[in-house]
Amino acid sequence: MIEVKHVSKTFKVLKRKEGLKETLKAFIKREYKHVHAVDDISFTIKKGEIVGYIGPNGAGKSTTIKMLTGILNPDSGTIRVNGIDPFKERRKYVKNIGVVFGQKSQLWWDIPVIESFNLLRDIYKIDNNRYKKTLEELVSLLKLEDIINTPVRQLSLGQRMKCELAASLIHEPSILFLDEPTIGLDAISKLALRKFIKEINKTKKVTIILTTHDMSDIDALSNRVIVIGKGKKLYDGSLSKLKKDFGGNKKLEIIYNKLEEIPKDIKIIKKTKNSLLIDLDGKNSSDVISKFVNICEVKDVNIYEDNIDDIILELYKEYNL
Numbered sequence: 001m002i003e004v005k006h007v008s009k010t011f012k013v014l015k016r017k018e019g020l021k022e023t024l025k026a027f028i029k030r031e032y033k034h035v036h037a038v039d040d041i042s043f044t045i046k047k048g049e050i051v052g053y054i055g056p057n058g059a060g061k062s063t064t065i066k067m068l069t070g071i072l073n074p075d076s077g078t079i080r081v082n083g084i085d086p087f088k089e090r091r092k093y094v095k096n097i098g099v100v101f102g103q104k105s106q107l108w109w110d111i112p113v114i115e116s117f118n119l120l121r122d123i124y125k126i127d128n129n130r131y132k133k134t135l136e137e138l139v140s141l142l143k144l145e146d147i148i149n150t151p152v153r154q155l156s157l158g159q160r161m162k163c164e165l166a167a168s169l170i171h172e173p174s175i176l177f178l179d180e181p182t183i184g185l186d187a188i189s190k191l192a193l194r195k196f197i198k199e200i201n202k203t204k205k206v207t208i209i210l211t212t213h214d215m216s217d218i219d220a221l222s223n224r225v226i227v228i229g230k231g232k233k234l235y236d237g238s239l240s241k242l243k244k245d246f247g248g249n250k251k252l253e254i255i256y257n258k259l260e261e262i263p264k265d266i267k268i269i270k271k272t273k274n275s276l277l278i279d280l281d282g283k284n285s286s287d288v289i290s291k292f293v294n295i296c297e298v299k300d301v302n303i304y305e306d307n308i309d310d311i312i313l314e315l316y317k318e319y320n321l
Helices: 020-028 061-068 090-096 113-124 128-142 157-169 187-204 215-221 239-246 285-295 308-318
Strands: 002-014 032-045 050-054 076-081 097-101 175-179 207-211 224-229 232-238 251-257 267-271 275-279 297-304
Touching: 002 061, 032 061, 032 076, 032 224, 032 232, 050 061, 050 187, 050 215, 061 076, 061 175, 061 207, 090 097, 097 157, 113 128, 113 157, 128 157, 128 187, 157 187, 187 215, 207 215, 215 308, 224 239, 224 308, 232 239, 239 308, 251 285, 285 297
Parallel strands: 050 207, 050 224, 097 175, 175 207
Antiparallel strands: 002 032, 002 076, 224 232, 251 275, 251 297, 267 275
């Protein structure tokens, strides 16, 4: 159980002005401003949930994750993870969490992957029998058999990210923080990582907090999303409700022959010689298609709906982000 109550974090940042004169002034008298990176945020995450924690650059995502992992201490409010304060009891706390940062590695660059895993075993003081069992499971699930004895620097990005995931789970944490886990990966590698993440969530009940700019990751993995902007929580709820509240209506494309007249209750977005793009506006697509089948020769139909990127963009517009 993760409980975040009225948490805020402010940073004192040096003001930087353009021009040589202003730069010279800054050497004599420095001016600072206060940036509210996180502003009175509260939420609860239950055991076994996969939650997407998303927002634009500078929204406060990284600051929140750093507080949740015990790197930063909030200025006000409280964070409790299974009853533990992540910052004050960090040594005890880190034994129960795993962290994967897409652009940072926890593997040693010049040694084989298995040696990195063995070092992590010693760092976490994992019982050898337990370690062997967990390692076998991870190697099998992630298909690491052919690369486990390869130095990290010789791996492709997709291979390295799979090894990073294994490293973060080698001590069997109950909570996994994933920050841009699929950044730079090809489509096949992304699918493989998503499949594994869903598998460990299902079989091990690992709680997963996912931060990413790749909305397809959110769509594929999370049923719940928390959206943050300018340090404030903007939305916390199901992905389906977010789509319903901020997504546009479904659109129907009809490709036809010999259409003489368009029904009056049909809202047209775009019309060409042999096709119509229709705003369904809450109408049942089957009913609309039936109308056209009765008045023309329908050659093909396509149904479109806003993707998750478009929906998040609409939410940001709502809050002028």
